[in-house]
Amino acid sequence: MSSHLPNATQPINVGILGATGTVGQRFITLLSAHPWFKIHVLGASPRSAGKRYSEVVKWKQALPIPAGVGDMVVRECRVDDGDVEEGGGKWRGCRVVFSGLDADVAGPIEASFRAADLAVFSNSKNYRRDPHVPLIVPLVNPSHFSIIPQQRALHSPPLQKGFIVTNANCSTTGYVIPLCALEKAFGPIESVLVTTMQAISGAGYPGVSALDIMDNVIPYISGEEEKIEWETLKILGGIAESDAGLKTFDMHAKHPLRVSASCNRVPVIDGHTECVSVRFERRPPPSPQQVREAFAAFTPDCQALGAPSAPRRAIVVHEEADRPQPRLDRYFQDGAGVSVGRVRQCQVLDVKFVVLANNVSIGAATSSIINAEIAVLKGIVG
Amino acid sequence: MSSHLPNATQPINVGILGATGTVGQRFITLLSAHPWFKIHVLGASPRSAGKRYSEVVKWKQALPIPAGVGDMVVRECRVDDGDVEEGGGKWRGCRVVFSGLDADVAGPIEASFRAADLAVFSNSKNYRRDPHVPLIVPLVNPSHFSIIPQQRALHSPPLQKGFIVTNANCSTTGYVIPLCALEKAFGPIESVLVTTMQAISGAGYPGVSALDIMDNVIPYISGEEEKIEWETLKILGGIAESDAGLKTFDMHAKHPLRVSASCNRVPVIDGHTECVSVRFERRPPPSPQQVREAFAAFTPDCQALGAPSAPRRAIVVHEEADRPQPRLDRYFQDGAGVSVGRVRQCQVLDVKFVVLANNVSIGAATSSIINAEIAVLKGIVG
Amino acid sequence: MSSHLPNATQPINVGILGATGTVGQRFITLLSAHPWFKIHVLGASPRSAGKRYSEVVKWKQALPIPAGVGDMVVRECRVDDGDVEEGGGKWRGCRVVFSGLDADVAGPIEASFRAADLAVFSNSKNYRRDPHVPLIVPLVNPSHFSIIPQQRALHSPPLQKGFIVTNANCSTTGYVIPLCALEKAFGPIESVLVTTMQAISGAGYPGVSALDIMDNVIPYISGEEEKIEWETLKILGGIAESDAGLKTFDMHAKHPLRVSASCNRVPVIDGHTECVSVRFERRPPPSPQQVREAFAAFTPDCQALGAPSAPRRAIVVHEEADRPQPRLDRYFQDGAGVSVGRVRQCQVLDVKFVVLANNVSIGAATSSIINAEIAVLKGIVG
Amino acid sequence: MSSHLPNATQPINVGILGATGTVGQRFITLLSAHPWFKIHVLGASPRSAGKRYSEVVKWKQALPIPAGVGDMVVRECRVDDGDVEEGGGKWRGCRVVFSGLDADVAGPIEASFRAADLAVFSNSKNYRRDPHVPLIVPLVNPSHFSIIPQQRALHSPPLQKGFIVTNANCSTTGYVIPLCALEKAFGPIESVLVTTMQAISGAGYPGVSALDIMDNVIPYISGEEEKIEWETLKILGGIAESDAGLKTFDMHAKHPLRVSASCNRVPVIDGHTECVSVRFERRPPPSPQQVREAFAAFTPDCQALGAPSAPRRAIVVHEEADRPQPRLDRYFQDGAGVSVGRVRQCQVLDVKFVVLANNVSIGAATSSIINAEIAVLKGIVG
Known part of the structure; x- marks a missing residue:
């Protein structure tokens, strides 16, 4: 293995776009117990932003909201939301951003996060047909990560770390x-x-x-x-x-x-x-x-x-x-x-x-998470 | 058309084998309002025989048991059951016998009714693969009734009126x-x-x-x-x-x-x-x-x-x-x-x-009934 | 009985407010086969108005849209909608108006129809607690119709024929x-x-x-x-x-x-x-x-x-x-x-x-319809 | 606490009567991960006895049959079944016997296990109304264990260790x-x-x-x-x-x-x-x-x-x-x-x-297991 392997003392901060939705809730449940990833910021609609997560979510999982998450303050799905309070820091402090956004809003938001040089792992369909975005089922075609350098290079302006990876329809x-x-x-x-x-x-x-x-x-x-x-x-x-x-x-x-x-x-x-x-x-x-x-x-x-x-x-x-x-x-x-x-x-x-x-595990959030793990292991996530 | 056409003054007596089961209940519901057919006898297991239908059935239809049917005395599925009381007449008085029997008992019972020269329209699978028994979906292949004369002729002893027709799996x-x-x-x-x-x-x-x-x-x-x-x-x-x-x-x-x-x-x-x-x-x-x-x-x-x-x-x-x-x-x-x-x-x-x-209408009882109507119209039912 | 009894040669025109909703669909199903009432006008949101009913409804009943209804042009729930085209006529030509409107819009609409001297039979909760509006379960308290004269008299201006009757929560x-x-x-x-x-x-x-x-x-x-x-x-x-x-x-x-x-x-x-x-x-x-x-x-x-x-x-x-x-x-x-x-x-x-x-029959539309029948029989509907 | 407290080096052998039924499966799932209890013998009908558990059970739990359990040979629900092969040992080697038997067979079987001086924790209704058998909901009335000495003393012949405890209807x-x-x-x-x-x-x-x-x-x-x-x-x-x-x-x-x-x-x-x-x-x-x-x-x-x-x-x-x-x-x-x-x-x-x-946890198997834990902690189980 290699230097890309996360070590226990330094968790990888992750953000979740669309954190109040069905897929977002699933991300939270899975990530709250993840060995590497640490939930750093939760994004939702402007209507929910500024409030505590437990106030705005209609939680529908069989297990309760994980400890610590309910009290997190929800942010807007804008890269700079939270920067002032946090000193340049909420979204930009994430090495991985998971998106559980609905297709009707996912397009521009995910693009803006990529443009801010962030690594976006999306469940939405918006970029699945993009010729530079890989559509990765982690148990099938992680080799398609090889297109990421080209995706970065062709971006205007070219990116150092940012990219979008999608997973497939459930x-x-x-x-x-x-x-x-x-x-x-x-x-x-x-x-x-x-x-x-x-x-x-x-x-x-x-x-x-x-x-x-x-x-x-x-x-x-x-x-x-x-x-x-x-x-x-x-x-x-x-x-x-x-x-x-x-x-x-x-x-x-x-x-x-x-x-x-x-x-x-x-x-x-x-x-x-x-x-x-x-x-x-x-x-x-x-x-x-x-x-x-x-x-x-x-x-x-x-x-x-x-x-x-x-x-x-x-x-x-x-x-x-x-x-x-x-x-x-x-x-x-x-x-x-x-x-x-x-x-x-x-x-x-x-x-x-x-x-x-x-469909809610390997068909959705679990695939995104394994994709992110592979990207970390392959050194694609910075 | 022809002399086979039923006329209003003379209903056609029918019997129902397996009258307490799901298919049997469906036969009763459909036949109680039928323009030609009249329910003449209900057959069930020896355990139910001799009792009133409403006492022994676990009625599961959305409409109640039709008037008149609940009080009918259930007979055994034996051709001669009821003959003594009725003077040679319950089952033998039927021009058509519908069978909603379970496959585990249908075989010999249906055969015995055919052997008694009765016309049997069966929902069971037992005779579907018989080379002389037609498998008729009434909206598809009523032409297969043409094998009935051969079925009668090859029966031992040959039959005048009896036969078995099956309808298909739902x-x-x-x-x-x-x-x-x-x-x-x-x-x-x-x-x-x-x-x-x-x-x-x-x-x-x-x-x-x-x-x-x-x-x-x-x-x-x-x-x-x-x-x-x-x-x-x-x-x-x-x-x-x-x-x-x-x-x-x-x-x-x-x-x-x-x-x-x-x-x-x-x-x-x-x-x-x-x-x-x-x-x-x-x-x-x-x-x-x-x-x-x-x-x-x-x-x-x-x-x-x-x-x-x-x-x-x-x-x-x-x-x-x-x-x-x-x-x-x-x-x-x-x-x-x-x-x-x-x-x-x-x-x-x-x-x-x-x-x-x-599946409970055209897939079961309704098909048997239309088959019987066709047989009447074609003069196959005596 | 009396002169209030409808005779077969003169059907009673009725309108339906909220005709595309669940209760509205139920009204249509029941009224299309009614011995006295004839559907004269269907009202829905301005978005649907002017279109054919079958184009705008998401029909959810087990039986298809009754013949003739699918082609009716939907009107707005305004008393004068359709007047010009119809010569003063659509809503005002109704002796009975049934309302299946949602509670969030029913209040002012039902009031405006009453103010236009129309007899409104409502399923909505809006006027159930009104001290002058009877809340009638037709198998229980039709005697409460006796408050209608007072409801008309206290209306400003007083009404000749208009009123609101509600039925109860399902x-x-x-x-x-x-x-x-x-x-x-x-x-x-x-x-x-x-x-x-x-x-x-x-x-x-x-x-x-x-x-x-x-x-x-x-x-x-x-x-x-x-x-x-x-x-x-x-x-x-x-x-x-x-x-x-x-x-x-x-x-x-x-x-x-x-x-x-x-x-x-x-x-x-x-x-x-x-x-x-x-x-x-x-x-x-x-x-x-x-x-x-x-x-x-x-x-x-x-x-x-x-x-x-x-x-x-x-x-x-x-x-x-x-x-x-x-x-x-x-x-x-x-x-x-x-x-x-x-x-x-x-x-x-x-x-x-x-x-x-x-709940969708006696608990909703059927109650409204029987209430209207009672009102006709008692001579309350003009 | 006390000497009754189980220590890790010595698991408590337990048997399960009615192991293939719904409650029995639940017992197996819960006991396979239990800190004190070890599944020692599984009892079912004579038809299943002698076969491997995985062959005879229609397993209906969301989690698979626990490792080790599928290969256990099923015994009859007779105290001496398995004694010859095992040298006096299968059922008699249990300090606790859980019963998930159906009420139509539980009565005599549970009585015979008690008569063999075994501690029986039953889910069945058969002995709930027995004046000497406590009906214990473990979060409510464990004080009723105090009747056990009397139950043993009044048994004919008197028992040293055997008793029956029931839990309540779900x-x-x-x-x-x-x-x-x-x-x-x-x-x-x-x-x-x-x-x-x-x-x-x-x-x-x-x-x-x-x-x-x-x-x-x-x-x-x-x-x-x-x-x-x-x-x-x-x-x-x-x-x-x-x-x-x-x-x-x-x-x-x-x-x-x-x-x-x-x-x-x-x-x-x-x-x-x-x-x-x-x-x-x-x-x-x-x-x-x-x-x-x-x-x-x-x-x-x-x-x-x-x-x-x-x-x-x-x-x-x-x-x-x-x-x-x-x-x-x-x-x-x-x-x-x-x-x-x-x-x-x-x-x-x-x-x-x-x-x-x-109902399948606190309402059934979980209650029996907590009851047995209490009995161990109170020193009632020998």
């Missing part, structure tokens, strides 16, 4: 992890058909009305199918380099990959369940048993790097006929891994299986 | 109706990938434990995927005739059809939602708009025949992005039709869409 | 019906303790977030306990007359009645369940069996008057140990009556029982 | 804890009216059918109201001694206490919510604020004794208007305490409030 995250395991073991996938059954917490708070979802399925989530179909290509694809040395995400170009997604909302609180069918380029394709073994053997790079929030087992393979199930499996390893089950022949493509991912 | 029923509309309009389908989200009422009563399904998805229903994959071929296939004149179901043999099903149980009371992707033989395939029009134009034969319980519209095509939904659409036309929505391009196969079918 | 409505039956049979009640388990539809749409109520109970509904405790006294009380001839609601003054309510939200779509304990003035108190008989014998005045939407049975008494239940009993008689069960001794007060009332 | 347990706090602070309570909204896990597995409880309230739980009304008196009452020195439970006789319970099942997975109204003997009664303070100040004896599973805070008093809620508050302190909120004036009795108790 429903994409869950199923690209097993897809990555399959491509690693058996080469390119040719087509994927995925049908999701997504939890209501994926829609934030207040999000889905109880009148809409109780005793019901809603076979539509706005923009979700497009996100899955596009993000999968960026995440599973590589990085190409032009003659001029410019890096671009290749969108799996050498082996065109067709993805068809059907997204449904179901009356489940946490945990997205996805039915996935896959066709490989390789003929004959691997057997269900080989697929099962490849899942179990999958070891993502972030484990080797030593990211403390990485799950011990990236993919848990269930043998019982009726697993994984959200209520029984979503909290395993604090939701940092994914569960796979029912691996079997598909009569139309090659192999089909069921994936369960905790 | 999850099969819903999606074969649009598939039938597509084959009618565009020729053979080559492959189908279907992911179901099935209601708990499909499992009967008590069926699914609340502890298993609340806030959960169970990605497995025992035997269900096999049923869908097999039944689809029998229903959409034709009838071949050997040189010796023997009829057999051809299982869609001339155009092999691959079906891949993934079945899930979700916390919905009534109504199975299914995400379907289809690939046609025809190249280029029809556009989503053509598919939409074919659905809307679909007119099943049973409507033309004048079956009174046939839905006015077999397939309702929804234009709203988020429909059909079980809670909003399952009771339209008393659940006798199916709803289709979200017809769109599939990136992997050709076209994908969402189907909603009321 | 949770009050359900349980005052059996209380009324008890007071009628056994004289004054001394104290009532009621604990409610209320459906989410009582909170409107979008109303309760699914994240708040799934797998949960919320033991609090803002303002609800105060409403029940106050409204009960106004409804069950009489009308006193001062020496000067001024009528006032006596709030059950001659026999002070103490009411203690505890209100809970539960994951039920429709139907409020209430556990009620009662202590009578009369000693010894009636037995549970006498209470049961009094419920069954209860015949509200509106039935005798011939109001077409009045339920055939005001109170259905269940004998089964585990009834009434919202899912099984809420739709009986289209939700126009109430269900009572588990009548038994209370160890602390005298008798306890369970009430179920459909 | 819905009783939750609300007697605040009642105990009130009596301690303000003297005798005169009457209590409690309405419960109980979770489905209280009915075991498979327990409640999803068809019965989804979108529903069932206003009845067989035998539950009687249990609450009776058990409350035994738990809150004292122990009287006759002239002959015979101890009897006095059922709160000196200050007769009237309890009226109304029990409902609601669609909540874990956590019973109860609305409680109380009338004190003392006039004037304490104010809501005094009641709130008494709850917060309540310190049960088992905390002072040092029982390791006792909650740090027996009663958490919530100030927010809408708390406690099962989904947000049931897991606090692993469900070992209770939550109280909405303390306010009652218009009919004196004070009312809402209680939430985790």
Whole structure:
């Protein structure tokens, strides 16, 4: 390892943009017990700024607000808010800024924090399609961090330390992890058909009305199918380099990959369940048993790097006929891994299986945090 | 039409096997208001026999037990039960016998009623794979009634009036109706990938434990995927005739059809939602708009025949992005039709869409009743 | 009967304020099949005005928008909106105006319609505590219509035909019906303790977030306990007359009645369940069996008057140990009556029982409609 | 403290009767991490005996089967089962036996274990009304352990170490804890009216059918109201001694206490919510604020004794208007305490409030375990 490794005597200050929202609350819960990161500043809307966190948040987690956090004074999501009182210091004193902002405000705020040379790890969709911003699922493609120097260099003015990294949509995250395991073991996938059954917490708070979802399925989530179909290509694809040395995400170009997604909302609180069918380029394709073994053997790079929030087992393979199930499996390893089950022949493509991912953990805040850990370990965070 | 047409002055007596169960209750609700059929006898287990229906049933329908039914004395599911008291007449006095029996007892009971020369319309799975028993979804393949004469002739001893007709599994029923509309309009389908989200009422009563399904998805229903994959071929296939004149179901043999099903149980009371992707033989395939029009134009034969319980519209095509939904659409036309929505391009196969079918109506008792109406109209019921 | 009785050839035009909301949709569903009333105009926010109803509503009922209604052009909730186009005509052409407006806008709008000499039947809470506005549960206190002449006379300027009548809060409505039956049979009640388990539809749409109520109970509904405790006294009380001839609601003054309510939200779509304990003035108190008989014998005045939407049975008494239940009993008689069960001794007060009332039917729109029917039959509506 | 205090080098062997059931699974989860107790033997039906635990259990907990437990061989619930193989040893080697048996088999089995001189801590109802068996809610009446010597002496033949202790019904347990706090602070309570909204896990597995409880309230739980009304008196009452020195439970006789319970099942997975109204003997009664303070100040004896599973805070008093809620508050302190909120004036009795108790923790296995800890600390367990 190296000098980038944090040492116990010097915690890394982090800030949280959108700290009162659903994802923000999850960040707080996870970071309050983090071995490296220390919550230094909480940002929310101007309406909440200046007040104590416990006064303005509608806390919805099963565990209470962590000690010390409830009394923190909320700041605006402006880089210089708090500077006067703190002597140039609140937001600028953070080595990492996590963003749980809603998409309708995330764009300019995250850009302004990057422009202030801060490292931003975002859950929002706003920069996922940016050609210089990596879209990183930490158990899949941390190699895409290699585009950060170019992102800094092309910024105007060029940046020393600032950048934006995004993580994927919660429903994409869950199923690209097993897809990555399959491509690693058996080469390119040719087509994927995925049908999701997504939890209501994926829609934030207040999000889905109880009148809409109780005793019901809603076979539509706005923009979700497009996100899955596009993000999968960026995440599973590589990085190409032009003659001029410019890096671009290749969108799996050498082996065109067709993805068809059907997204449904179901009356489940946490945990997205996805039915996935896959066709490989390789003929004959691997057997269900080989697929099962490849899942179990999958070891993502972030484990080797030593990211403390990485799950011990990236993919848990269930043998019982009726697993994984959200209520029984979503909290395993604090939701940092994914569960796979029912691996079997598909009569139309090659192999089909069921994936369960905790959308509020690996599907959201946990991914951002592991991404930040990887960035620290790789020396990308200053 | 013809002399087979029932006239108002002479109702057709019907019996119900398994009258206290979920499907049996549904039969009673539907038949108590039927224009032709009159409930003549209710059959249940020996434990219930001899008692008043209202004493032994755990009635679970939203509407109360129909007037007159609660006081009927329950009979055993034996052809001769009630004969002495009634002078040779309870079960034998029925021109139609509906069966809502559980699969573990349906086999020999239904066979014994057929052997007594009675016309049995069964919801159970026991005879669906019998090579002489038609598996009829009334909006799809009433032409398969043509095998009945052979079924009677091959019975030992040969029968004059008795036969068994089955209807399909509830999850099969819903999606074969649009598939039938597509084959009618565009020729053979080559492959189908279907992911179901099935209601708990499909499992009967008590069926699914609340502890298993609340806030959960169970990605497995025992035997269900096999049923869908097999039944689809029998229903959409034709009838071949050997040189010796023997009829057999051809299982869609001339155009092999691959079906891949993934079945899930979700916390919905009534109504199975299914995400379907289809690939046609025809190249280029029809556009989503053509598919939409074919659905809307679909007119099943049973409507033309004048079956009174046939839905006015077999397939309702929804234009709203988020429909059909079980809670909003399952009771339209008393659940006798199916709803289709979200017809769109599939990136992997050709076209994908969402189907909603009321599993306790068209998926169960309603199908049996329309089948019986068709049999009456065709003169098959004596 | 009398000349007030509507005849078939001359339907009574009605308008609906707040036609796109939850209560408004319910009004439309009920009124589209009404024997006397004809929907003449639909009012909503200025944002929706001028557009077709089907374009602006998020329709959430199980049955589709009634034929003819979807194409109606929505008007503003201003008495003169539509006058120019219609020649002095839309709102002013209504003999009855139903209001399903939200409480935050209902006050001035309903007042302006009354001031235009229109008869307003409101579901909102705004005028329930007005000393001149009757708070009428149609199965309980239609006698309170007698205050209308005074309401008109005291209006400035005095009115010929206009007035406001309100119906009660949904949770009050359900349980005052059996209380009324008890007071009628056994004289004054001394104290009532009621604990409610209320459906989410009582909170409107979008109303309760699914994240708040799934797998949960919320033991609090803002303002609800105060409403029940106050409204009960106004409804069950009489009308006193001062020496000067001024009528006032006596709030059950001659026999002070103490009411203690505890209100809970539960994951039920429709139907409020209430556990009620009662202590009578009369000693010894009636037995549970006498209470049961009094419920069954209860015949509200509106039935005798011939109001077409009045339920055939005001109170259905269940004998089964585990009834009434919202899912099984809420739709009986289209939700126009109430269900009572588990009548038994209370160890602390005298008798306890369970009430179920459909909050969107008798608890809301149905009450308004029966109130309007009564007003027509009594000749109060001009 | 004393020599009864367990020391770390010598764990206390415990057995679990009914280990595959819902309560049994909960015992395993809690005991696998217990500082003193070590799971020594698991008992289930003869059908399961001889097989590995993981083969026979339908494990329904969110956390997986604890390491080491899955491979244990299940024994019959007979004291001598396993003796031959183990050299006189499986069940007889236990200092504590926990019973999670169903009531239909618990009676004779628990009696036989007591007769074998074993200390039995039972969750079943069978011996709760036995005049020599204490019914102990560990945060309320551990003083009732004083009847154990008499229970042993009156056994035929008299016992040295064996006894049965029961804990209370889950819905009783939750609300007697605040009642105990009130009596301690303000003297005798005169009457209590409690309405419960109980979770489905209280009915075991498979327990409640999803068809019965989804979108529903069932206003009845067989035998539950009687249990609450009776058990409350035994738990809150004292122990009287006759002239002959015979101890009897006095059922709160000196200050007769009237309890009226109304029990409902609601669609909540874990956590019973109860609305409680109380009338004190003392006039004037304490104010809501005094009641709130008494709850917060309540310190049960088992905390002072040092029982390791006792909650740090027996009663958490919530100030927010809408708390406690099962989904947000049931897991606090692993469900070992209770939550109280909405303390306010009652218009009919004196004070009312809402209680939430985790029925599978303090309402079941956790109570048994704390009872056993108290028995160890008091030297009652040999």
